[in-house]
Amino acid sequence: MPIRDTADAQFRRLAEHDRPVVRFAIDGRPCEALAGDTLLTALLVNGRSLRSSEFDDGPRAGFCLMGACQDCWVTLEDGDRLRACTSFVAEGMRIVTQGASDDER
Amino acid sequence: MSDRKPVIVGAGPAGISAAVTLVAAGLTPIVLDEAPRSGGQIYRRPPPGFTRSRQALYGFEAAKARRLHEAFDALAGRIDYRPETLVWDMRGGALHCLSDGRSSEIAYRDLILATGARDRIIPFPGWTLPGIYTLGGAQIALKYQGCAIGRNIVFLGTGPLLYLVAYQYAKAGATVLAVLDTAPFAAKRRGLPGLLKGATTFAKGLWYLASLRARGIRLESGVGPIVAEGDTSVSALRYRAADGVEHRIACDGLAFGFGLSSETQLADLAEIPFRYDAVQQQFLPAREVSGRTPVAGIYLAGDGGGIAGADAAELSGERAALALLEDRGQAVDKPHLAAIERTLQRIAGFRAALETAFPFPADFAAAMADETILCRCEGVTAGEFRRAAAELGAAEVNRAKAFTRCGMGRCQGRVCGPAAAIVLAAALAVPPERIGRLRGQAPVKPIPLAVTA
Numbered sequence: 384m385p386i387r388d389t390a391d392a393q394f395r396r397l398a399e400h401d402r403p404v405v406r407f408a409i410d411g412r413p414c415e416a417l418a419g420d421t422l423l424t425a426l427l428v429n430g431r432s433l434r435s436s437e438f439d440d441g442p443r444a445g446f447c448l449m450g451a452c453q454d455c456w457v458t459l460e461d462g463d464r465l466r467a468c469t470s471f472v473a474e475g476m477r478i479v480t481q482g483a484s485d486d487e488r
Numbered sequence: 489m490s491d492r493k494p495v496i497v498g499a500g501p502a503g504i505s506a507a508v509t510l511v512a513a514g515l516t517p518i519v520l521d522e523a524p525r526s527g528g529q530i531y532r533r534p535p536p537g538f539t540r541s542r543q544a545l546y547g548f549e550a551a552k553a554r555r556l557h558e559a560f561d562a563l564a565g566r567i568d569y570r571p572e573t574l575v576w577d578m579r580g581g582a583l584h585c586l587s588d589g590r591s592s593e594i595a596y597r598d599l600i601l602a603t604g605a606r607d608r609i610i611p612f613p614g615w616t617l618p619g620i621y622t623l624g625g626a627q628i629a630l631k632y633q634g635c636a637i638g639r640n641i642v643f644l645g646t647g648p649l650l651y652l653v654a655y656q657y658a659k660a661g662a663t664v665l666a667v668l669d670t671a672p673f674a675a676k677r678r679g680l681p682g683l684l685k686g687a688t689t690f691a692k693g694l695w696y697l698a699s700l701r702a703r704g705i706r707l708e709s710g711v712g713p714i715v716a717e718g719d720t721s722v723s724a725l726r727y728r729a730a731d732g733v734e735h736r737i738a739c740d741g742l743a744f745g746f747g748l749s750s751e752t753q754l755a756d757l758a759e760i761p762f763r764y765d766a767v768q769q770q771f772l773p774a775r776e777v778s779g780r781t782p783v784a785g786i787y788l789a790g791d792g793g794g795i796a797g798a799d800a801a802e803l804s805g806e807r808a809a810l811a812l813l814e815d816r817g818q819a820v821d822k823p824h825l826a827a828i829e830r831t832l833q834r835i836a837g838f839r840a841a842l843e844t845a846f847p848f849p850a851d852f853a854a855a856m857a858d859e860t861i862l863c864r865c866e867g868v869t870a871g872e873f874r875r876a877a878a879e880l881g882a883a884e885v886n887r888a889k890a891f892t893r894c895g896m897g898r899c900q901g902r903v904c905g906p907a908a909a910i911v912l913a914a915a916l917a918v919p920p921e922r923i924g925r926l927r928g929q930a931p932v933k934p935i936p937l938a939v940t941a
Contacts, residue, residue, distance in 0.1 A: 393619055393721060393740075397660045399538050399634030419535035424633045431721045432618045438867030442720055444618030446864070446903070448625035448632075449529055450522060451606045451751070453898035453934060454864060466934075468628075469522075471535070 393444055394427040407476040416472045422465060423448065423455050425472035426480070433457050433467055434480055493518050493568065494812055495583065495594060497575050497754060498602035500528015501798045502790025502805035504560045506600045509809035511566050513818060518568040518594060520575055520585060526560045528604055529624060530798045533557065534632050545631050547656065548692050549798070556802070576939075577930035578757040584930070591939040598785045598812050601754050602805055603792035607649075607745035608770075610853045610907045614716030616864045619741050623649045626743035627656065636662040638741020642725050644714065646671040646846040647747040648693060654705070655696040664705050665739055668727060670746070671846045672710035682841020689797075689838065713852065716742060746848050748795045749906055755793070756928030758786050764921035767843050768795055769850065770906060771925035777829050779808025780815075787812055800835040803828050853907040854914035862911060863904045865897020870911055877915040884924045888912050898934050901926040 402417040409429060416425035423445050426433050432442035433455050445455035448468045455467040460477040494510055496503045499521035510517045525533040531546065531553040542550040563569070570587060577584035582593045607622035614620070621629070621637050623645060629635045630653075640663050643654040654667045683690045700707060710730030717724040717736075724738045755773035756762070760781045762771040772794050779787040787808040790801035807828045810820050856862065858871030873894050882888035885895070885908065894908055895901030901908065905926050913920040 394629065394633075394635040394637060395639050395662070397630065397634055397636050397662060398540055398544075399534070401539070402537050419537045419633075421633060424629070424635055428635070436616070436864075436867060440616060440861060440867050442618055443616065443864075444721070445621070446616075446625060447606060447622050448628040449606060450933070451899065452622075452864070452903045454903075456898070456934075 391431065392428050393431045394424060396428060405472050405474050407472055407474070407478065409478050410481050411477075420472045421468055422457060422470045422472050422476075422478070423467035426457070426467060426478065430480075432480065492595070492597045494598040494600065495520065495596045496600045496602060497521075497583070498528065498604055498790070498792065499523065499526035499560065499569075499571070500602060500604050500790060500801065501531065501556055502602035502604075502792070502801040502808075503528070503600070504556050505802045505805035506602060506789055506809040507563055507567055508559050509806045510812070511563055513809075513813050515813075516567060518570065520570050520573045520583070520594075522572065522574050524572050526569075526571070527553070527557060528798075528801075529628070531556055532628065532632055534634075538634065540634070547659075548695075552798070574933055574935070575754060576932055576935050578754060579930070586935050586939055589936065589939075591935075596785075598787075598816070599758070600779070600787045600789055600805070600808050600812065601758070601792055602789040602801070602808075603751040603754055604801075605748040605750050605791035605795055606902060608747045608749040608848065608906050609745055609903060610849065611856065611860050611862055611864075611870070611904065612714040612716065612852070613857060613860050614718060614722065615744075616861055617716055617718045617722045618720065619718070619722035620716060621741075621743050623653045623743050623745035624748075626741075627653045630656060630660055630662075636660070636741065637743060638722075638739065639663060640665055640739045641741035641743065642666050642668065642737055642739045644668045644670075644711070644725070644727075644742060644744040645746045646849065647745070648689075648842065648846070649745060649748075650846075651693060651696040651700065653743060655699055658700060658703055658705065664700070664703075665737055666706040666708070667700055668711040669707075669709045669846070670711050670849045670852070672730065675847050676709065676845045679841045679843075679845025682837060683845055685834070685841070686838035713855070714744075747843070747846065748791060749902075750794060751792050751902075753900070753928035753932040755781075755786075755788060757930060757932070758783055760786065760788070762925060765794060767840050769848055769920065771921075777807070777832055778811040778825075779804055780811050785815075796832070796835055796839050800832055800839075803832055803835075807832065848906075850910050850920075853910035856907070856911055862908055863892075863894040863897060863901075865899050865903070866893040868892050868894040873908060873911055874915045877912055882912070883916060885909055885912055885926055886924060889926060895926045900929065900932065 712728035876891040
């Protein structure tokens with residue numbers, strides 16, 4: 384069942400719409416992605432960024448998508464951290480983009 | 489010890505052909521790859537459940553992709569294949585690997601490093617904004633996820649990947665507003681004689697260009713300094729055209745890159761000596777055309793030892809595997825070795841022509857505005873990095889790193905390294921080879937602390 388793009392989303396789906404829907408949450412907000420989406424894709428079809436820079440220079444949304452730049456690490460509610468471009472979204476995942484990464488300061 | 493399995497790191501075209509060659513000689517190599525599926529970046533395969541054809545994913549390269557994927561899949565049961573495995577350190581004759589949160593050690597005697605490459609970038613004001621990706625990253629979004637990086641997209645930079653990715657996006661139905669090449673038209677004319685020697689590759693490039701032009705997409709050469717605007721994500725790009733006129737394009741996606749840079753961290757940990765490569769403008773591990781290195785038993789194959797592209801990677805993977813077999817005392821077909829080496833030399837000539845036609849705009853890096861973020865991991869500006877050179881006396885890039893943390897972040901300088909070297913060299917008014925290179929350090933990528941304990 385294809386899902387619609389969110390209006391304020393960074394990524395736009397062009398193909399591969401027919402995949403099972405996966406439900407997850409961003410900062411408590413229920414969101415939908417598709418099975419096989421990376422966490423990065425799942426977040427960016429639902430919004431504009433993944434996290435804030437630890438050095439207060441603004442939001443970040445990944446960069447290389449191939450596991451080299453390490454710009455896309457995101458935090459789960461349970462404190463686990465995942466590299467979003469090489470991790471897949473899973474049913475029930477709860478991602479925190481606000482106020483995360485304080486451990487890195 | 490002679491029965492110890494050879495180890496291959498990387499399952500792109502170089503790693504795959506090395507594995508095929510070793511299996512054909514009766515060996516059972518261990519193949520370690522960070523990705524969940526083989527293919528590397530160029531022949532990267534989408535996750536299970538995706539349905540686009542190879543033709544849709546790889547275009548002109550579909551037949552090659554199919555051949556390599558099938559060749560690797562046919563090795564099942566005859567190799568020890570370990571996907572989703574990061575090699576994060578090498579010491580004492582062993583590889584330290586991380587897989588599924590667990591660390592393991594693999595002792596090796598013969599090792600083929602086929603670690604590939606990544607985009608080479610130069611920071612500009614605003615480049616860390618959401619919506620701005622490398623060309624390779626933009627290609628992965630489309631190929632691996634079926635997504636465009638935005639709704640209205642500009643492609644910027646130089647090199648074959650610029651036109652290829654823009655073409656792939658346009659063909660997939662994305663809105664491509666412009667393709668802005670920093671290479672001046674004159675450079676392309678200078679590179680032309682050499683490019684014509686790679687007739688097939690050159691013809692593909694012309695096809696992409698013609699296709700972009702036929703769609704009415706704005707194409708420019710000789711584009712100057714760049715600034716990205718935006719608050720929560722990129723909203724516009726400003727640039728100076730070759731005629732000196734300033735332009736502004738409203739966009740919500742920007743992909744950029746200036747060629748590729750070799751992934752050399754493991755070669756560094758293996759203590760292979762590095763030398764400055766003037767064509768690629770990067771320090772590279774020393775390797776012979778055979779793939780042999782000054783360290784016995786360690787071979788380099790593919791773009792990880794110097795950028796030469798996928799076809800060369802495949803050939804050099806086979807060549808390195810044959811060198812390994814030869815060094816183990818197996819008979820190899822000498823005329824075949826010579827034929828591979830001739831082809832590799834010819835491709836190297838073509839690559840040199842590409843670097844002439846699409847030169848790395850080192851002058852952009854040298855002229856980077858002080859307030860530009862140079863290191864996106866640690867938020868270090870170009871100005872702070874220059875001050876490390878001028879006021880603290882950092883005459884070498886590792887020293888400047890120690891003073892500023894530029895290159896010390898999670899990416900270990902993979903992103904900022906090439907540009908940082910030029911910023912420092914320009915600040916000190918010395919050639920880039922004089923300021924050294926960022927040393928590779930374990931863990932080569934972030935790993936959980938518990939693993940190292």
